Amino acid sequence: MAKDFYEVLGVKKGATLDEIKQAYRKLALQYHPDRNKGKDAEEKFKEINEAYAVLSDPGKRKQYDAYGPDQFNQRFSEEDIFRGFDFQNIFRNMGFDVNEQGFSGFGNIDDIFDNLFNRGSQYGQGSRGNDILAKVKISMLEAVNGTSKTISLRHIAQCDRCTGSGAEPGSKVIACPTCNGRGQVANARRTPFGVMQTITTCPACGGAGKVPEKKCKKCSGTGRIQKEDHVEVEIPKGVDTGTRLRLRGLGDYGSSRRGDLYIDVEIEPDPRFKRKGDDLVTTVHIPFYTAILGGSVEAPTIDGSESIRITPGAQSGDTAVIRGKGVPRFNRSGVGDEIIRIQVDMPKKLTAEQEELIKKYAELDGTDTSGRKKHFWK
Numbered sequence: 436m437a438k439d440f441y442e443v444l445g446v447k448k449g450a451t452l453d454e455i456k457q458a459y460r461k462l463a464l465q466y467h468p469d470r471n472k473g474k475d476a477e478e479k480f481k482e483i484n485e486a487y488a489v490l491s492d493p494g495k496r497k498q499y500d501a502y503g504p505d506q507f508n509q510r511f512s513e514e515d516i517f518r519g520f521d522f523q524n525i526f527r528n529m530g531f532d533v534n535e536q537g538f539s540g541f542g543n544i545d546d547i548f549d550n551l552f553n554r555g556s557q558y559g560q561g562s563r564g565n566d567i568l569a570k571v572k573i574s575m576l577e578a579v580n581g582t583s584k585t586i587s588l589r590h591i592a593q594c595d596r597c598t599g600s601g602a603e604p605g606s607k608v609i610a611c612p613t614c615n616g617r618g619q620v621a622n623a624r625r626t627p628f629g630v631m632q633t634i635t636t637c638p639a640c641g642g643a644g645k646v647p648e649k650k651c652k653k654c655s656g657t658g659r660i661q662k663e664d665h666v667e668v669e670i671p672k673g674v675d676t677g678t679r680l681r682l683r684g685l686g687d688y689g690s691s692r693r694g695d696l697y698i699d700v701e702i703e704p705d706p707r708f709k710r711k712g713d714d715l716v717t718t719v720h721i722p723f724y725t726a727i728l729g730g731s732v733e734a735p736t737i738d739g740s741e742s743i744r745i746t747p748g749a750q751s752g753d754t755a756v757i758r759g760k761g762v763p764r765f766n767r768s769g770v771g772d773e774i775i776r777i778q779v780d781m782p783k784k785l786t787a788e789q790e791e792l793i794k795k796y797a798e799l800d801g802t803d804t805s806g807r808k809k810h811f812w813k
Contacts (some may be wrong), residue, residue: 437504437507439503440499443485444459448500450490462483463481466483485517488517489507495516498543505580505766506765508656508681549645558691562689564694565687566696567697569698571586571668571698571699572701575702580581584670586666586698589663590687592659599658599688603651603652607648609645609646609648611640611646613644616644616645617639617644618643618644619636620635659687664784666682673761673763673767674700674715675702676701678698679698681697682697708735714772715737715762719735720779721777722780723782725749726745726750729746734755734775736762743775749779752777753776754774755775756773757773
């Protein structure tokens with residue numbers, strides 16, 4: 436179960452932005468990795484930054500409140516959470532001393548967050564693999580009961596020849612000779628205003644500062660290969676069309692860690708039921724005489740059928756409810772209901788005997804065959 440961001444910061448759900456900022460500032464100082472060397476300090480520091488990145492942004496907070504911790508965590512990746520979140524400006528605006536040497540006397544803030552969130556280059560700190568999006572179709576019954584599906588994925592995998600290093604077995608990774616391990620190169624050119632020098636990312640190592648001594652023959656030194664895989668995916672009960680499931684670590688390979696796999700679910704139409712939230716809606720046709728006299732009829736359920744009682748005088752459009760025969764609530768407790776709409780069917784043809792009986796009923800009801808009431812005093 437995903438952690439509640441309000442609980443992570445120790446604030447109430449209706450907390451103001453100022454209260455959230457104050458709680459975050461206190462926790463950021465307490466768990467900063469350069470101040471707190473505790474075993475779980477880095478993970479806690481990451482958690483409070485994730486919480487603050489969401490709750491300090493009105494748009495993200497609104498979606499978080501709407502979806503709840505579990506669904507938000509499944510729908511939004513780490514990149515989504517931290518998009519537009521500038522660590523240096525955040526700390527500076529909160530009164531921390533942020534400069535090139537560090538953060539309030541601690542280490543360099545960019546280095547800290549690069550390490551925490553696995554940002555970096557292929558041969559340096561490591562890179563995170565890309566996320567993958569796949570789609571899966573399931574039946575209404577599978578949405579109700581949950582199911583397991585095997586999907587085929589073409590993705591980036593770790594090279595099994597060099598185990599991701601990019602170096603041919605027997606060779607090693609060395610400092611890039613082009614930039615001498617700096618990851619950057621200086622280019623000088625003469626202009627009418629003098630010699631201009633520009634600093635650019637090293638084209639040989641891509642800024643990593645390291646390269647394979649001898650490139651792997653299978654992956655050409657990238658450490659990655661294209662691969663076709665089959666993945667078993669567990670689809671939980673209660674999903675609906677538009678539900679996005681997040682499976683951590685099943686995306687593309689990265690030298691620090693793999694990306695995530697996202698699954699968009701689509702529910703195939705069911706001829707018997709329409710879904711309305713967590714309820715299932717179906718129509719049951721009954722003959723007119725059952726509508727008049729009442730009785731019992733069989734109504735389809737998602738896993739069979741069930742007898743329902745028709746009260747005398749039922750009309751088309753009347754409804755009956757079977758409790759607990761709907762869809763389990765996704766990531767919550769409880770189950771929806773089945774709503775049965777009654778449709779009274781009228782016969783298109785009558786036998787002579789049936790017609791006589793209807794005429795007799797009309798006479799007893801004081802109605803002629805045109806539907807007009809007879810006035811017995813005339």
